[in-house]
Amino acid sequence: xxxxxxxxxxxxxxxxxxxxxxxxxxxxxxxxxxxxxxxxxxxxxxxxxxxxxxxxxxxxxxxxxxxxxxxxxxxxxxxxxxxxxxxxxxxxxxxxxxxxxxxxxxxxxxxxxxxxxxxxxxxxxxxxxxxxxxxxxxxxxxxxxxxxxxxxxxxxxxxxxxxxxxxxxxxxxxxxxxxxxxxxxxxxxxxxxxxxxxxxxxxxxxxxxxxxxxxxxxxxxxxxxxxxxxxxxxxxxxxxxxxxxxxxxxxxxxxxxxxxxxxxxxxxxxxxxxxxxxxxxxxxxxxxxxxxxxxxxxxxxxxxxxxxxxxxxxxxxxxxxxxxxxxxxxxxxxxxxxxxxxxxxxxxxxxxxxxxxxxxxxxxxxxxxxxxxxxxxxxxxxxxxxxxxxxxxxxxxxxxx
Numbered sequence: 001x002x003x004x005x006x007x008x009x010x011x012x013x014x015x016x017x018x019x020x021x022x023x024x025x026x027x028x029x030x031x032x033x034x035x036x037x038x039x040x041x042x043x044x045x046x047x048x049x050x051x052x053x054x055x056x057x058x059x060x061x062x063x064x065x066x067x068x069x070x071x072x073x074x075x076x077x078x079x080x081x082x083x084x085x086x087x088x089x090x091x092x093x094x095x096x097x098x099x100x101x102x103x104x105x106x107x108x109x110x111x112x113x114x115x116x117x118x119x120x121x122x123x124x125x126x127x128x129x130x131x132x133x134x135x136x137x138x139x140x141x142x143x144x145x146x147x148x149x150x151x152x153x154x155x156x157x158x159x160x161x162x163x164x165x166x167x168x169x170x171x172x173x174x175x176x177x178x179x180x181x182x183x184x185x186x187x188x189x190x191x192x193x194x195x196x197x198x199x200x201x202x203x204x205x206x207x208x209x210x211x212x213x214x215x216x217x218x219x220x221x222x223x224x225x226x227x228x229x230x231x232x233x234x235x236x237x238x239x240x241x242x243x244x245x246x247x248x249x250x251x252x253x254x255x256x257x258x259x260x261x262x263x264x265x266x267x268x269x270x271x272x273x274x275x276x277x278x279x280x281x282x283x284x285x286x287x288x289x290x291x292x293x294x295x296x297x298x299x300x301x302x303x304x305x306x307x308x309x310x311x312x313x314x315x316x317x318x319x320x321x322x323x324x325x326x327x328x329x330x331x332x333x334x335x336x337x338x339x340x341x342x343x344x345x346x347x348x349x350x351x352x353x354x355x356x357x358x359x360x361x362x363x364x365x366x367x368x369x370x371x372x373x374x375x376x377x378x379x380x381x382x383x384x385x386x387x388x389x390x391x392x393x394x395x396x397x398x399x400x401x
Contacts, residue, residue: 019064077104106235121135138162146170366391
């Protein structure tokens with residue numbers, strides 16, 4: 001049985017960042033990365049961004065092995081045994097550890113009752129990107145199910161690849177869960193101007209196959225022919241391993257301010273188990289509640305912090321409020337905090353729908369900031385969210401120039 005000083009469950013950006021954090025303090029300790037994917041760690045954002053704008057696939061690899069890390073690829077952890085300090089994989093092999101990081105990420109949500117199809121891609125991994133590249137191309141018909149973060153990016157990417165793109169969105173339009181309605185309507189029109197067909201307030205229920213033809217079945221509507229189908233329905237955290245190991249789980253693995261995993265039923269954190277990335281839920285002092293953030297900045301900052309902590313660093317509590325960003329054709333935004341269309345939204349446009357700042361309020365407390373076409377202001381937005389005061393439209397407008 002291999003025995004590691006540090007064992008990292010998951011082969012994503014959080015695990016890579018943790019390995020780098022460990023190496024900042026410990027250049028020699030044995031590090032193992034146990035990953036279900038056959039590919040080594042890579043950057044995930046380019047899969048729906050830069051790779052469709054000409055960046056080479058080789059640019060995504062993180063080169064984790066160069067850190068002196070043992071990559072255990074194609075191995076899915078199925079059991080954590082905290083008392084024995086072992087992890088068991090799907091083939092029954094065991095791996096010892098002195099310190100453990102749970103960075104197991106999340107798995108895609110799937111269409112209810114949809115049959116499996118080689119044309120249906122739940123877009124998340126580099127393998128999904130490769131498959132979509134095989135199916136998509138000039139003149140090909142692509143259907144994107146969902147108008148959220150992934151759906152909006154992939155639809156724009158496919159249109160740039162000269163596919164004939166149709167979006168099937170259950171809500172009012174692109175970003176309807178996070179943007180105000182006037183911005184949603186603008187985006188709907190903007191995408192249509194770029195050649196994307198939108199079917200809003202409609203639900204995709206699966207894929208039909210007739211001979212060699214494939215089509216997306218739409219509830220109460222006509223089938224939509226498709227050479228490729230991408231479902232961007234979000235993810236759910238891979239927290240079952242932690243829960244079965246007696247750790248506290250609440251839509252993710254609960255961690256303390258040092259990212260140490262908490263036990264089920266309360267009590268002090270486990271001294272040798274940490275969690276980071278998409279799977280971890282941590283208290284945010286700025287927002288005053290526990291958060292789980294499924295974006296690159298969270299993976300990188302939590303991963304590095306956890307790795308350093310595993311190697312003995314005392315960096316104080318983890319208080320970082322992660323940001324996220326997106327590219328939609330020629331539009332782009334950065335955002336920090338809580339974006340929810342149900343909140344009160346104060347819009348401060350310099351150029352309507354092209355450049356401006358949107359503030360999200362809950363009972364006069366600032367919860368999130370959307371920087372639309374505005375760059376370099378994330379830290380200013382974080383500072384505003386952290387201020388323990390009440391706001392209104394008058395006090396917010398012009399606050400971030």
